[in-house]
Amino acid sequence: MTESNAKCRLYVATPLSENAPVSLQPAQAHYLRNVLRMQAGDAIAVFNGRDGEWLVEIDRLDKKGGEGHAIRLLRDQRAEPDLWLLFAPIKKARLDFVVEKAVELGVSGLFPVMTANTSVGRVNTDRLRAQAAEAAEQCERLSVPRVAESMSLKEILADWPAGRVLLVLDERGDAAVPIAEAFSRLNDEQGRPVPAAILVGPEGGFASSELDALGKLPIVRRISLGSRILRAETASVSALACWQAINGDWRGSRPKGQNDA
Amino acid sequence: MTESNAKCRLYVATPLSENAPVSLQPAQAHYLRNVLRMQAGDAIAVFNGRDGEWLVEIDRLDKKGGEGHAIRLLRDQRAEPDLWLLFAPIKKARLDFVVEKAVELGVSGLFPVMTANTSVGRVNTDRLRAQAAEAAEQCERLSVPRVAESMSLKEILADWPAGRVLLVLDERGDAAVPIAEAFSRLNDEQGRPVPAAILVGPEGGFASSELDALGKLPIVRRISLGSRILRAETASVSALACWQAINGDWRGSRPKGQNDA
Numbered sequence: 001m002t003e004s005n006a007k008c009r010l011y012v013a014t015p016l017s018e019n020a021p022v023s024l025q026p027a028q029a030h031y032l033r034n035v036l037r038m039q040a041g042d043a044i045a046v047f048n049g050r051d052g053e054w055l056v057e058i059d060r061l062d063k064k065g066g067e068g069h070a071i072r073l074l075r076d077q078r079a080e081p082d083l084w085l086l087f088a089p090i091k092k093a094r095l096d097f098v099v100e101k102a103v104e105l106g107v108s109g110l111f112p113v114m115t116a117n118t119s120v121g122r123v124n125t126d127r128l129r130a131q132a133a134e135a136a137e138q139c140e141r142l143s144v145p146r147v148a149e150s151m152s153l154k155e156i157l158a159d160w161p162a163g164r165v166l167l168v169l170d171e172r173g174d175a176a177v178p179i180a181e182a183f184s185r186l187n188d189e190q191g192r193p194v195p196a197a198i199l200v201g202p203e204g205g206f207a208s209s210e211l212d213a214l215g216k217l218p219i220v221r222r223i224s225l226g227s228r229i230l231r232a233e234t235a236s237v238s239a240l241a242c243w244q245a246i247n248g249d250w251r252g253s254r255p256k257g258q259n260d261a
Numbered sequence: 262m263t264e265s266n267a268k269c270r271l272y273v274a275t276p277l278s279e280n281a282p283v284s285l286q287p288a289q290a291h292y293l294r295n296v297l298r299m300q301a302g303d304a305i306a307v308f309n310g311r312d313g314e315w316l317v318e319i320d321r322l323d324k325k326g327g328e329g330h331a332i333r334l335l336r337d338q339r340a341e342p343d344l345w346l347l348f349a350p351i352k353k354a355r356l357d358f359v360v361e362k363a364v365e366l367g368v369s370g371l372f373p374v375m376t377a378n379t380s381v382g383r384v385n386t387d388r389l390r391a392q393a394a395e396a397a398e399q400c401e402r403l404s405v406p407r408v409a410e411s412m413s414l415k416e417i418l419a420d421w422p423a424g425r426v427l428l429v430l431d432e433r434g435d436a437a438v439p440i441a442e443a444f445s446r447l448n449d450e451q452g453r454p455v456p457a458a459i460l461v462g463p464e465g466g467f468a469s470s471e472l473d474a475l476g477k478l479p480i481v482r483r484i485s486l487g488s489r490i491l492r493a494e495t496a497s498v499s500a501l502a503c504w505q506a507i508n509g510d511w512r513g514s515r516p517k518g519q520n521d522a
Contacts, residue, residue, distance in 0.1 A: 104495045178504045178506070183506075224511070225505075230499075231365065234365045234498070237499065238498065244487060249488070250440055
């Protein structure tokens, strides 16, 4: 990984290329001025999810926001693996945790899904988007996952994309396959991962009508995470980690000259 | 899994057998009386980490504590896999999270380890023990992991048990092996897991003298979790989940008549 030497990484909306002007939001300018004590002439790293990571020199910071200009490319854009997390919303602190961890664990999309037994009525997707961006800044990702508006399970299944495998964490089901066994069968003939989505149900579990609807989709795989009862956020993080380890970019090729430990 | 029908599961210190008297702590009695609105004659499930899970009838609940007696065995005692988590202490909220998740993910021992770059000076192990017991009650474990007093990395390595593999999460090291590849080589010839410990370093990473000391132990494996930067608690949960999936009891034999999903 290329180290940028910049003290701070920020996600911006503007296109990035040499000398491109870069706009900073008021909250970002506040953070740079008042927390990091930066000023015009200092440099930060920025990314927009499309054009890689750029070194940016700050030209102006004030209460209304900030301006800078892009100096040079630090890292080429790289996509995260095509992995979605579908989750029944849970209480605020634990939901915040799921979003932060899912971003660190490289998801490309986050989908709040309302199920029959979901006890949380409303999801503030703007807040989740801000948290996803912040987590991406922290973990040195070059992309921020898409955060979809909340949908019912029925709606999302009705329009399910062809070819995307749906991995349902089914804590109490007797048709579930141990996770490492199920995940080891997911890649295509060239060993590349197929697009995937992990679905974590609500605390009360799925309703039987929901399990029936899931059972009718040929692309559904029911996954077991053993016999201890896991909270929803533990199941989410565990399944994402196993997917990256077995199917995703944690498999990555090792650097040359590396020992077998 | 046998369902107990009991509304509540508590961890107790007393031996459990038919008609054995069961003492409840004042905090437990308070919870049963004032939160769950229970009274003499009601039943709960209890476990002590040795004698399995028992149905207990409550005989008395008051401010000083409670008494009950064991009626019948609900589940036989079962050991968790022999997996330790060694962690450099982090800030309170995130440390609480690590303990709760590690218990859900089936660790048998928790070891706070002070390293050169550990910023947290003191660990309240009594508090961690109480949290571990509460998490075990919630996740239907029949054991509470041991929580050791904090030690320096040097001390713990000086007395390292023979045959226990030490899996070091080495975020930036170039000698680290991808986690699924490393873990797939850990079991013995019969496919049984060898005793293992996962070591998660502090935010600032290990000091070079610490990496040298670790490198001298033949039983150390350096493990990679990809190129995104993971917080310490994310790395801990991820590695524990991968170990249970690849080496531990998430591999479990599936019930008879189960489909391949």
